Amino acid sequence: MDFKEYPVTAAGLTLNCRESGSGLPVVFLESFGWGHQPLYDALAGQFRLFVLELGAGAVDTQPEAVRQLAESVAGESYGLVGFSQGANLALRTVMLAPRDPDPVDALVLISPTAIRPAADLSNLDSTQWANRLLAHGDRQNGMDGLPQGADLATLISPVESDAGLEARLPQVMCPTLVAFGSRDRMTAREAPSTYRANIPNCHVSLIYDAAHLVAAERPQAVAGVVSDFIENRETFVVNRQRSVINP
Amino acid sequence: MKASYLGAMGYAERHLFPETWPIPPACHEPRLSVQSYQDGMEECEFAEEMGFEWVSFSEHHYSGRIATGNPAVMAAAVAERCKKVKLAMLGPLLPLNNPVRIAEEMGMLDNISDGRLVMGFLRGTPNEDQVYGVNPSEGRERLFEGMDLIRKALTEEQPFSWEGRYYQFRTVSVWPRPVQQPLPPCIMATRSDDTIRYAAENGMGLGVSFIPVEMMEPIAERYVNWCNEAGWQPGSDDIVFRGNIYVAETDQDAQDWLHTLPGGQPRHAIQISRSVAQVVQAARSGEEFDLRRILAGSPQGDVVGRSLGLNFLGGPDTVAEKIREYHDRCGVGVVDLFFQQPGLTHGEVMQELELFGKEVLPQIKEL
Numbered sequence: 101m102d103f104k105e106y107p108v109t110a111a112g113l114t115l116n117c118r119e120s121g122s123g124l125p126v127v128f129l130e131s132f133g134w135g136h137q138p139l140y141d142a143l144a145g146q147f148r149l150f151v152l153e154l155g156a157g158a159v160d161t162q163p164e165a166v167r168q169l170a171e172s173v174a175g176e177s178y179g180l181v182g183f184s185q186g187a188n189l190a191l192r193t194v195m196l197a198p199r200d201p202d203p204v205d206a207l208v209l210i211s212p213t214a215i216r217p218a219a220d221l222s223n224l225d226s227t228q229w230a231n232r233l234l235a236h237g238d239r240q241n242g243m244d245g246l247p248q249g250a251d252l253a254t255l256i257s258p259v260e261s262d263a264g265l266e267a268r269l270p271q272v273m274c275p276t277l278v279a280f281g282s283r284d285r286m287t288a289r290e291a292p293s294t295y296r297a298n299i300p301n302c303h304v305s306l307i308y309d310a311a312h313l314v315a316a317e318r319p320q321a322v323a324g325v326v327s328d329f330i331e332n333r334e335t336f337v338v339n340r341q342r343s344v345i346n347p
Numbered sequence: 348m349k350a351s352y353l354g355a356m357g358y359a360e361r362h363l364f365p366e367t368w369p370i371p372p373a374c375h376e377p378r379l380s381v382q383s384y385q386d387g388m389e390e391c392e393f394a395e396e397m398g399f400e401w402v403s404f405s406e407h408h409y410s411g412r413i414a415t416g417n418p419a420v421m422a423a424a425v426a427e428r429c430k431k432v433k434l435a436m437l438g439p440l441l442p443l444n445n446p447v448r449i450a451e452e453m454g455m456l457d458n459i460s461d462g463r464l465v466m467g468f469l470r471g472t473p474n475e476d477q478v479y480g481v482n483p484s485e486g487r488e489r490l491f492e493g494m495d496l497i498r499k500a501l502t503e504e505q506p507f508s509w510e511g512r513y514y515q516f517r518t519v520s521v522w523p524r525p526v527q528q529p530l531p532p533c534i535m536a537t538r539s540d541d542t543i544r545y546a547a548e549n550g551m552g553l554g555v556s557f558i559p560v561e562m563m564e565p566i567a568e569r570y571v572n573w574c575n576e577a578g579w580q581p582g583s584d585d586i587v588f589r590g591n592i593y594v595a596e597t598d599q600d601a602q603d604w605l606h607t608l609p610g611g612q613p614r615h616a617i618q619i620s621r622s623v624a625q626v627v628q629a630a631r632s633g634e635e636f637d638l639r640r641i642l643a644g645s646p647q648g649d650v651v652g653r654s655l656g657l658n659f660l661g662g663p664d665t666v667a668e669k670i671r672e673y674h675d676r677c678g679v680g681v682v683d684l685f686f687q688q689p690g691l692t693h694g695e696v697m698q699e700l701e702l703f704g705k706e707v708l709p710q711i712k713e714l
Contacts, residue, residue, distance in 0.1 A: 308496070
């Protein structure tokens with residue numbers, strides 16, 4: 101897919117935006133984009149996708165600025181998707197003072213680390229990071245371009261756990277999908293069920309045989325469930341594929 | 348060391364079956380079948396009385412030799428008859444089944460039995476690949492994914508959806524959860540290195556079936572090494588061997604019985620068309636194959652099937668010694684025994700169970 105790039109500015113924040121596709125607007129908060137292009141291509145095939153490049157700045161970005169940026173590119177109604185720190189920011193964005201109608205149609209948090217981050221993430225070397233972030237980090241092929249060392253830690257490490265954030269999960273009113281790799285080791289084991297138990301309209305999706313970099317490891321699977329959810333929201337649980345073999 | 352009774356529930360006249368699989372339903376006579384299940388459950392009860400600590404169940408299809416197409420149904424029935432033994436599901440043929448359904452069955456069985464379930468998983472024999480239309484080349488991957496899904500389904504606290512390679516479920520919320528927390532003991536029945544390693548890395552036991560002790564020894568050694576690498580030491584119940592047994596009063600009696608059998612061996616072979624066997628084998632191993640050549644080399648009626656043989660044959664001391672060998676050389680802590688040899692009556696199996704319980708079990712229990 102071809103993406104056009106342009107800067108966008110709101111509330112004093114300027115970000116690079118990549119846009120492609122048509123249809124329902126979807127804003128993707130990108131804090132770490134390694135291996136994400138297949139996912140972006142798949143989403144742009146179905147939606148009008150805006151990728152806002154936050155990079156390491158995702159940690160310090162104000163949610164209000166993100167909301168204004170998202171509305172400036174996507175309009176009054178859009179799906180909001182984030183990965184890792186981008187997901188954390190998306191979560192904080194929908195926790196802003198409620199609006200009526202809520203511009204976020206559907207919220208998708210991919211591998212969020214906002215609550216219950218793993219406790220043992222300091223001083224990991226490159227090999228340990230690879231094993232932590234990928235279900236098959238021992239496979240050397242396919243890891244070209246993966247940032248190393250301090251860069252990786254900056255882009256991917258969860259920030260200090262915000263204890264208040266977990267208590268505010270019930271404030272999230274929009275339909276929410278939280279996707280984790282079945283082998284995610286960047287958060288505690290109970291993180292998925294904590295989202296599910298506390299966000300009123302929340303669904304948890306486990307992506308088999310993937311760790312934290314779930315979109316890099318299983319892009320079609322992530323694209324499939326994210327697209328289904330944005331398109332159908334909570335009714336994505338209903339299978340409408342026909343199974344007739346010989347009518 | 349523990350003994351386990353394989354609850355095969357064999358059809359009484361299984362020795363009259365044709366040799367090729369599947370066995371036609373026309374061979375089934377309902378009253379005989381009803382009695383066979385009653386006999387099989389009585390054997391399980393008697394095994395418990397004689398000191399067996401496990402009863403195991405195995406999924407096999409389209410034959411009355413092991414007449415437990417759904418082992419969970421059988422385990423539930425036996426759970427009501429036997430109140431002490433572990434119920435070892437060794438096990439569901441995972442690639443053939445819906446893993447969520449298996450998880451639900453496991454949860455129910457652990458509750459029905461008040462925490463006596465042992466979970467086991469395996470891929471199954473090549474003929475079983477034909478039963479529910481699963482592509483044999485996908486069996487291995489379906490097994491791995493199915494195990495991961497079952498373990499998640501039995502341990503997650505909240506509903507979730509599953510985006511797998513072979514399975515997609517948008518709502519999974521298994522009820523009831525197991526009584527044994529976080530999971531009942533799990534055993535991987537395999538001889539393949541990749542699945543042995545999976546078992547070791549995931550804290551699972553190892554189950555091996557029907558092979559001689561010298562073949563099992565290196566398998567067990569690799570398993571233990573990989574467990575150690577994964578940071579744990581297998582316990583006494585973690586290495587299970589399933590074997591065929593015939594125990595008689597004396598070694599000579601056992602040999603005499605053997606000589607009464609056609610061909611001097613019990614017929615365990617599951618014979619299938621040679622061409623089908625070759626295609627399944629090639630698909631399982633991911634090899635390219637020339638179908639025309641296979642078909643040309645397999646004339647009509649050409650069948651293949653290997654005889655499993657008897658792992659334990661003889662009088663009580665001989666059988667005990669052979670079982671001890673599996674313990675000493677392979678670390679086997681549970682020996683799962685298939686008593687229902689073709690041609691044996693229910694009464695003869697009961698006699699064997701009594702002999703085993705009185706004269707063999709005391710010799711191996713302290714191992």
